[in-house]
Amino acid sequence: MLDILSQLWSSIGQSFSYNTLHDFIIVLGLLVVDFILVFSNRGRFNSRAERRNMNLLGGLIPIITVIIFQAYLIAINGGVFSLPQTDLQLVILYYFLIMLDSRAQILYGIILSLGLFIYFSTQMALNHFQSGLGMVGIVLIALSTYYVNMNSKKILGNMLIYLFWLIIWGSSWWMVLILGLRGQTIYNYVALIVKFILLMSVVHYLNYFVRTALDRYLKIENASKKDYLTGVLNRESFNQASERAFQMFQLNHKTFSLIMFDIDKFKSFNDTYGHTIGDQVLQLVTRQTQYVLSKSDLDGQAFRLGGEEFGILVYSSNVDRAKELAKQVARKVKSNPLVNEGAVLKLTISVGVTEIKKNDAEFNDVYQRADNALYHSKNNGRSSITIDQELIRI
Known part of the structure; x- marks a missing residue:
């Protein structure tokens, strides 16, 4: 038992030793950029068509960001698929999945997971168990992504529910991503999930305080735009x-x-x-x-x-x-x-x-x-x- 805990602790330590501060700074930057975008565009998209276009674009932005980031890592690693900073990429995906309220991101996320699975299948000799694990992961990604996107407000309002779906969603992605890691143990797998959960929890609390302040401001601002008696715009x-x-x-x-x-x-x-x-x-x-x-x-x-x-x-x-x-x-x-x-x-x-x-x-x-x-x-x-x-x- 002690040996198991020791190996798990060692794996967690290794996962956090790799560019953790760098990852955290990028996450903080993500929050700042998101806040600026939301604040600056809060009154621009009034028509249904504009909101629909923004929804499609907003859902695509995090996917493109992750693809460009991973392409850069592959390029500097001599064409080898790189996973050391995948936790950061998952943080980006999950954060925007909850905050953008973009239905398009459900489809984009499923396509991305399928693309990764096909890539691993063609580049590596996967056995039946690994292939089955990846397929189950894709199904769970689709289901959990749909639920999280449709219930984002309820999830954000309860930390326990937030952590539960964080674990389900993150584990689903790692069921696919683990196929790209050679010679990794279950301890490495658990360590990567632990790192993802901790990073995302920090993001959640920072986001909560920022969004609470912004929501209060927007409620006051929106109230000034509406007719008090009928509720329509003034x-x-x-x-x-x-x-x-x-x-x-x-x-x-x-x-x-x-x-x-x-x-x-x-x-x-x-x-x-x-x-x-x-x-x-x-x-x-x-x-x-x-x-x-x-x-x-x-x-x-x-x-x-x-x-x-x-x-x-x-x-x-x-x-x-x-x-x-x-x-x-x-x-x-x-x-x-x-x-x-x-x-x-x-x-x-x-x-x-x-x-x-x-x-x-x-x-x-x-x-x-x-x-x-x-x-x-x-x-x-x-x-x-x-x-x-x-x-x-x-």
Whole structure:
């Protein structure tokens, strides 16, 4: 027993003696870079398409980093696959797997593990046991990667669960990576896992403190961007988003549409039933609008512009598709009245729709066109949609 413990301790000592401080400094650098990227890009990716592209790119970055790092190690080792710093590479993979919330990384990780297994199979004479071990490792990598990615928030919130999945995920990878190590014992295998767990635990605690501070800041910042009553983005957020959309059109002709609407006879609801009912009307209309947007394949953002007036920016869309979205919102609002103490309050909206045009000198040109269309609807019987003087009854 003492001999086993002695050999294990010796293997752990050897694993930590190799560039451990160097690895730790790189891990700290990783945290700093990640913090800067998250902080600097926190408000840039508002549209669904932008977030999807960032998700794909974000999932690819750690994989590319690891491949380049390993290619460099192979080059300086005379073409021989190098594993001494693989723990650091696993730290990079696991850290980004949890923090990026990138579904794409699940696929990338599986492809990488398959590539390693194929590489080992062609370069080394693997017996049936080793091949079976590698295949089991790939299956466990796929399952654990999927679970960790889908449950990252729950895992980050509990240290015991975090350590459990850290061990499962790390062990799965080493079931494949161990195939590339010749003449290694079970003690070396355990030592490498221990080093990975300790490095990742340090990363977890450092990350926890950094992210907690950042989350508090972002919550305060996000609260300032939203309307307190309805929960949708406020006028200031609309001004910023609309200017970004206009700039994107000028740079690469990325089109967008603007839907503006307000609630018909809203003042009478306030005067007749009181401001509490008026608030409920605003909240109900907002919920119906958000529901339609969540079910649509269009990339739209809703804003409360003031009072009973709302706006929807529809990215990468022409006016015809925006018109169909406006119809869905208007019909949804009309079919869901507010019930108050037995009284059924029927709700309708008046809508104006337009799209960005080549001769628009600034976003205000788009805004004025949509606003004029909105008032054309209001002045012609309400509960309707106007597009370039065309009136559509709802």
